[in-house]
Amino acid sequence: MEEPITQIPEDDWADQDLLTRDLAGSLLDEEIEAERERLARLDRGEGGDDIVMSREDMERRLAAMIAVRDRVRGEGRPAPLRGLPE
Numbered sequence: 034m035e036e037p038i039t040q041i042p043e044d045d046w047a048d049q050d051l052l053t054r055d056l057a058g059s060l061l062d063e064e065i066e067a068e069r070e071r072l073a074r075l076d077r078g079e080g081g082d083d084i085v086m087s088r089e090d091m092e093r094r095l096a097a098m099i100a101v102r103d104r105v106r107g108e109g110r111p112a113p114l115r116g117l118p119e
């Protein structure tokens with residue numbers, strides 16, 4: 034027989050968010066570094082199967098990831114991204 038699930042009156046998402054923000058920041062750090070490396074390879078004239086976007090799109094993606102990481106870590110309000118509402 035299954036145990037009944039007791040519903041608490043408040044959401045506990047705040048605690049979960051705090052636990053996942055560090056992980057999200059770490060994952061973004063890794064992807065930001067990888068995107069910077071792809072851009073550096075592109076600048077050196079090297080290719081790779083993992084370079085599938087234009088330079089402009091890669092730069093836009095990098096800026097977006099940095100903005101999200103800064104927001105996740107609470108490091109102030111990031112600068113608005115071109116073409117995206119604030």
